[in-house]
Amino acid sequence: MKIWSSLLAVVALVLIAWLGTGVAGLYTVFGVGIPYLAFLIFALGFIYRILKWGRSPVPFCIPTTCGQEKSLPWIKHNKIENPSGTAGVVGRMILEILFFRSLFRNLKTEKRGDKLGFGSAKWLWLGGLAFHWSMLIILLRHLRFFLDPVPSLVRGLDGLDSFLQIGLPILYITDIIIVAALLYLLARRLFVPQVRYISLASDYFPLFLLLGIVTSGILMRYFLRVDVVSVKELALGLVTLRPTVPTDIGSIFFIHVFLVSSLFAYFPWSKLMHAGGIFLSPTRNMANNSRRVRHINPWNYPVDVHSYAEYEAEFKEKMKKAGVPVETE
Amino acid sequence: MAKLPKQDELLQISYKPPKTPWMDLPVDFKPGTYCHGAKGKDLQAVGFPNARDWSPGEEDWKLPEEWKDTVLAGMADRLGKYRSFRLFMDVCVRCGACADKCHFYMGSGDPKNMPVLRAELMRSVYRRYFTKSGQLFGRLAGARDLTVDVLKEWWYYFYQCTECRRCSVFCPYGIDQAEITIMGRELLNLLGLNTEWISGPVANCYMKGNHVGLEPHTMVSNIEYLVDDIETLTGIHITPSFNRKGAEILFVVPSGDYYADPGMYTCMGYLMLFEELGLDYTWSTYAGEGGNFGFFTSNEMAKRLNAKIYAEAKRLGVKWILGGECGHMWRVLNQYMDTWNGPADFLEEPVSPITGTKFTNATSTKMVHIAEFTADLIHHNKIKLDPSRNDNLRVTFHDSCNPARGMGILEEPRYIIKNVCNNFFEMPEDTIREKTLCCGSGAGLNPGENMEVRLRGGFPRANAVKYVQEKHGVNMLANICAVDRVALPTLMDYWVPGVGVCGVHELVGNALVMKGEKKRETDMRGEPLPERSAEA
Structure with a gap:
């Protein structure tokens, strides 16, 4: 149910784009209106979500420490895994965001007879990293459609990504990697029993959607060739806010654009917001220095305590008998 | 049960x-998988x-x-x-x-x-x-x-x-x-x-100053009982002070160390160490609890219990606070206390009176972990140790969850153990330090009625202990947590018979050569010292 409904939703999106452009010829709607709307939803939604998280304060200093604290000068302090200040936190966050440090620790717990064993389990880390980095490179590559002249950095990236020089048009390595990584991530969700057990429709849907985007993109580049000049014209028009609508690009392009638009519009309201959330995670972005620097809780309020005077009033005789000094006679 | x-x-x-x-x-x-429900009177005591x-x-x-x-x-x-x-x-x-x-x-x-x-x-x-x-x-x-x-x-x-x-x-x-x-x-x-096992100690701690509900005279007599044992062992008579104004240091421990086996041996270790150093410190019967079962209830309740430590330090006019071996106690002291009940501007930045070391990592809370304090002593050669007295022990160290993942005190206890024991063996890497496996009884889950869950939760830790028992003949599981000391013996007896449980300062107390002490015949637990048993 969760799986089929997610897959059907993506198929429906493809059909909508195909019917909308190939049959109804609504090129302006699918080429201009929807992309603008989606981008607006994405940008505003993203900001809204970040602000919403940001509005909740961080009352306590709760980093998860994964190494030796800074204590005595002769004990080697782990500056990254247990940061004591901003520099360490920045280092920790860079490792976390760019290289998925925590996921790299992953272990597999196995029961061997009446014993437990722990084995290395780096596939999830590798699959996740492969997907996210390919995605980033592909996004940056797409800048060549939106910028004129194309910056040398983007051209360089393009060259690197296609250095294998296979086929015409030249094959991008990231196209292969992202498909493999997405299929791996989908496969483990389908076939690892625990992961399947915890998965929701909202875990399958983004995977199918991304696969749809990647597939339509690959089809368009390598098989159902579209007119790149027209594509660039449309893209540049969108960016410069002077949109023109070429009608001769072919439905596969509009399917691709519609799926991307769907992803953008869906992003802020979904688990994909982990992209923004990771920056705010208090167990990772705080320094373990709460004994040295007082952390302030903005809503700290006075509480009822059992005072020493109340305590002594109850136990004075017993204290005196035991030779414990008291305040009042 | x-x-x-x-x-x-x-x-x-x-x-x-x-x-x-x-x-x-x-x-x-x-039955066996959950705790008893909270008692009405305990909830009432704290206005829940x-x-x-x-x-x-x-x-x-x-x-x-x-x-x-x-x-x-x-x-x-x-x-x-x-x-x-x-x-x-x-x-x-x-x-x-x-x-x-x-x-x-x-x-x-x-x-x-x-x-x-x-x-x-x-x-x-x-x-x-x-x-x-x-x-x-x-x-x-x-x-x-x-x-x-x-x-x-x-x-x-x-x-x-x-x-x-x-x-x-x-x-x-x-x-x-x-x-x-x-x-x-x-x-x-x-x-x-709530559960009975959490709300009971919370009510006790609120009204009486410690989880186990020891009234002031009982706490004093418990410590005196340990003092007597130390005298029997070493010939040295110690006179600890309680609620003493003007002491330099307030010492706070988890209350399990006052009376429970084997936590009390850790407590004896503290007493012997401080005596040997001539440390100017006091116990408190009002703030007689470092642990904080309020933390397993609500942040407000935790703050209400924790408030006593600073209040007492202020009343007694001490310069700084030293804390004993306890897990969740140090999560709270490290990550919450100053925020809740600080600033402790009436205290001074902690300095070891023995070595002169400034504890620069605790300049705001003014509270130092005893493993930091003792590691510093050993590093400066301020105490005489005879690690061979622990030669009957083959020791491994269990990182308690909170000090490991909510503080990062990993090397200090290891440094101490390596200086007071000759036989130390680490458990497999994936089961220690930040990846340490829980005793399965923390966060207030250590009553008897949920024993099946505790045994199950403790199995992974026990499994790693078993590994070093089989590989290195380990027979002692050291730790810096009072819940560990209460919970792990049961767990070891069930999963890994033959492995005991001790606090790090029990090992310190055994190895500590005190000025004017008589020749020791046994360790704190009354077991003959290794060279003695070899002669016999």
Whole structure:
């Protein structure tokens, strides 16, 4: 149910784009209106979500420490895994965001007879990293459609990504990697029993959607060739806010654009917001220095305590008998 | 207490999830797997709502009529107060990296003990009442209504989490199940849904100054009893002081160390060390508890109990505070105390009177961990040690969850152990330091009635101990946590017979050569010293 409904939703999106452009010829709607709307939803939604998280304060200093604290000068302090200040936190966050440090620790717990064993389990880390980095490179590559002249950095990236020089048009390595990584991530969700057990429709849907985007993109580049000049014209028009609508690009392009638009519009309201959330995670972005620097809780309020005077009033005789000094006679 | 199941019965663990979706699996309140319900009088003592006697095994939990509104309002309030809570409700992608990191999952195979699912118990309700998608799509979006059964499920599984944070080490977004469990328990406490084993000590600590409910004269006589034992052992008579104004240092320990075997040997170690140093310190009967079961209840309750430490330090006019070996105590002291009850501007920045070392990492809280203090002494050669007195022991070290993952005190205790023992062996790398495995009894889960769950939760730790027992003949599991000292002996007897449990300062006390002491015949536990037994 969760799986089929997610897959059907993506198929429906493809059909909508195909019917909308190939049959109804609504090129302006699918080429201009929807992309603008989606981008607006994405940008505003993203900001809204970040602000919403940001509005909740961080009352306590709760980093998860994964190494030796800074204590005595002769004990080697782990500056990254247990940061004591901003520099360490920045280092920790860079490792976390760019290289998925925590996921790299992953272990597999196995029961061997009446014993437990722990084995290395780096596939999830590798699959996740492969997907996210390919995605980033592909996004940056797409800048060549939106910028004129194309910056040398983007051209360089393009060259690197296609250095294998296979086929015409030249094959991008990231196209292969992202498909493999997405299929791996989908496969483990389908076939690892625990992961399947915890998965929701909202875990399958983004995977199918991304696969749809990647597939339509690959089809368009390598098989159902579209007119790149027209594509660039449309893209540049969108960016410069002077949109023109070429009608001769072919439905596969509009399917691709519609799926991307769907992803953008869906992003802020979904688990994909982990992209923004990771920056705010208090167990990772705080320094373990709460004994040295007082952390302030903005809503700290006075509480009822059992005072020493109340305590002594109850136990004075017993204290005196035991030779414990008291305040009042 | 339910009859203890046999090992091979407990080890029938399958990690294969059931066919039934988890939302359709009701909780089975099977004796041995849950704690007794809180007693009305204990809740009343600290002014908690819905104070009444109740039993989790019974159908009727005697909930107030408006319970659902209370929980949802409480949730809304906390979502606005804790970024961790709101964020951790939203950003999980269910990658499953945490799934097999929880000791309760490893020991039970219960899918709801996967941290991700334990969190989903709460998230599903969050989605239903606090997100549009949950309101629109319901179950398809992973949302469900808050019902009495859901509430019972929360109670069962949030009191089957030791807040050990191991899952948080592996989560790519740092999602910490402890934060969610803490919130879950706060909400449950709005309805008087605590356990007897937590709310009893909370009431004791509030009224009497320590969890175990020792009144001042009893605490004094307990320490004096240990003083007598030290005199028998060493010939040296110690006269500790209580509630003494003008002492340089206030010393605070977890109350289990006053009387419980083997925690009391750790306490003897403290007493002997301070005597040997001539340390100007005092105990307090009012702030006689470093541990904080309030932390397993609500942040407010934890703050109310913790307040006594600074209040007492101020009243007595001490310069700084030294804290004993305890796990969650140090999570609280390191990450919460100063925020709750600081600033401690009436104290001085801590300096060791023996070595002159400034504890620059504690300049705001003014509270130093005894392992830091003792490691510094040893590093400066200030105490005479004879590690051969511990030669009958082959020691391994269990990193307690909170000091490891909520502080990072990893090397100090190891440094001390290596200086007071000749035989030290580490457990496998994936089971120590930040990846340490919980004793399975933390966060207030160490009564007797839930023994099956404790044994299951403790199995992964015991499994690693067994490894070093077989490989290196390890016979002693050292730690810096009072709950460990109470909980692990039972666990070792069951899973790894032949391995004892001790605090690090017990080993220090044994190895410490005191000025003017008589020739020791035995260690603190009355066991003949190794060279003696070799002669015999």
